Amino acid sequence: MPSVQSGTRSWAIKVVRLLGFCIYVAAFFLPAIREVATPGAGEPGIHEGWFCAWVTLVNTFSSQMWHSKDCLAILSGWINPLVLLYLVFLIWRKAVWPRRMVAGLVVAFMIGTWIYFYLVPLVPLIGHFLWIAGILMMLAGEVVGCESVAVENSKA
Numbered sequence: 001m002p003s004v005q006s007g008t009r010s011w012a013i014k015v016v017r018l019l020g021f022c023i024y025v026a027a028f029f030l031p032a033i034r035e036v037a038t039p040g041a042g043e044p045g046i047h048e049g050w051f052c053a054w055v056t057l058v059n060t061f062s063s064q065m066w067h068s069k070d071c072l073a074i075l076s077g078w079i080n081p082l083v084l085l086y087l088v089f090l091i092w093r094k095a096v097w098p099r100r101m102v103a104g105l106v107v108a109f110m111i112g113t114w115i116y117f118y119l120v121p122l123v124p125l126i127g128h129f130l131w132i133a134g135i136l137m138m139l140a141g142e143v144v145g146c147e148s149v150a151v152e153n154s155k156a
Helices: 004-027 049-061 071-077 079-089 096-119 126-143 146-155
Strands: 031-035 046-048 122-124
Touching (some): 004 126, 031 049, 046 049, 049 079, 071 079, 079 096, 096 122, 096 126
Antiparallel strands (some): 031 046, 031 122
16 A cells, blocks of 8 residues: 555646646746847847757758757757656656666757857846756656656555
8 A cells, every 4th residue: 555655646746747847848938048149249038948949950951950069959958858758758667777867968959059158158047947847747757766756656
């Protein structure tokens, strides 16, 4: 019989994931990045999250982009499809290892995004920070051992 503590923990993880998903979606409509102001240039551009996601995914098919530092931007664009794949893997309890591999790739691509911001340079804005926070909230169940809770509950 599952303990009350494991049931509460499982419920809390689901709430955190749902809240993270809502934050993740909202972030797409907020300013995500700003170009660095340079002397003599015009006003630096500010781009919303949906625009960043679209540009990076479209550039996936440009071989020129893969042979430059812009490949890091392309990888950042693949975070969104990977997050969706992660959510699909949450449905199947036996998909623990594929889910964890996808989660690892998402975190690695996040790091690549920050390296790209440094190299270009770009300034992350509220949309980027909320996007990251939402994703980390969805992935948090991997860190706190959500699978062990699911296994305990299924044995009941």
